[in-house]
Amino acid sequence: MRRRLREHLEAEPSGLPVVAAEILPFDRPNFQVALDVYLAAEDRRSELVGLSVMQGYRMGIAELAQAGFTNGPPVPSPGSVEYESVAIGSREILCVKSGVWLISDGGQRLAVMLKQTDHGPMGEMLSLEVMATEREAAERAVSELRDLMASLNVYRGKILTLSPSRRGTMSLAVASLPEVRREQIVLPAGVLERIERHTIGFAERAEALRNAGRHLKRGLLLHGPPGTGKTLTAMYLSAQMPGRTVLLLTGHALQFIDQTVNLARSLAPSMVVLEDVDLVATERGPRPGNPVLFSLLNAMDGLAEDTDIIFVLTTNRSDVLEPALASRPGRIDQAVELPYPDAAGRAKLIELYGTGLRLELENVETFVEQTDGTSPAFIRELLRRAALGAPIAADGTLQVTDRELQWALDDLRLPSGALTLTFLGAGTTSDSDLPPGALGPSLPETPFPHRL
16 A cells, blocks of 8 residues: 555655544545545546455554554555445435545645544544645645535435434434424414414525624524424424425434534524423523533524524423523524414314314314313324224225214223323323213223224
8 A cells, every 4th residue: 555655646655744634424425425526626537446444443544654563453455445325315325435545636646535433432533634745735635625525515405313323422314204284283373473484484584684684593492281283393394494404403412412503504504403402401590500501502602693593492391491591682582382272273183183084073062172171192192093993984994983083082081091191292181170971881891992
């Protein structure tokens, strides 16, 4: 390998400068796409030299230029080029796993390598390394490749989920969310319009607002009982602004808020969705604050006002949130409550979640009344459970009548199902709160009413 470098660079490689730049592991496909475009430039020629896979400690290009090691592994010889396919949504990008690119750029000679190092518990690290006879030439190559990685970023405009890897580092994946239509969001009159105005409306007027000197970063808090549609609304918004990168964080991924905001900045226009933010943004009080909360506040404050980033936070516990989240513009500018649906909303939800069934209800009003104080998630489960017990008609459809729906409602409201009610956002319901007929002789002894 040392001989190949010496012949290509026309100089003794062991004393030549190397310029390096760190690359995040999930940026491997971005490096490959950028390098492919870089090498396609006119007057550039290249040869890819494969390297045998080095397990554990991986050598850099400066080490490859040495004659060898007396107390360590020998410098690997040129070998076959190994590739790995990386899926970015529906796109497959073939990335070189281990190799050195010998590049001729007019009168300038370069050697480019993507160094891969295994840091054990710290995970895998990548770095771009460029060797040249002149340091300035290597610096220009690194700068051009980094610029191409930013402009050609394969994650731009995608919906991304962030999660901890097995080693605790941040892992990035392209997600495909189910389609959520506007009519699936059942909220009191004017509520969805307020949400859209603060997100989609800003996005549509971004350029005009920027020209008028108005800040573009904004924060939206969706709060309310479990199951009222906060996540569904966030999914709906994600699909309504084409070209906007969406980053989704929940659970343990909230620890990566700094990296997420940096990523959102580089992929702007973007939207950062933090679900169940009360897990990290509880009020500080007299005890030491949550470092993740401080990171969130600092990240929001550190963005330029003309950065087009939307923060969408969801919580079931708005009462415990840190007040500082709403103390400055660009943090939380709008808080919207998603309440339990009213009677009109519940009637609409029964019809909505009855789609695909042969829904033949004679007393819809009775079920609207009996589901008072329940969430959309509860009504969705109600119709699903009714379908489970519905007879199959001759044409193959499931026929749900008052009888099947009442059975499903009684089944959901059994005393043993109190925890289920809580999960579905129906609050806590005691036996005395249940409407007549919800329990007792009307409850079938067999779990499927069509078998009676």
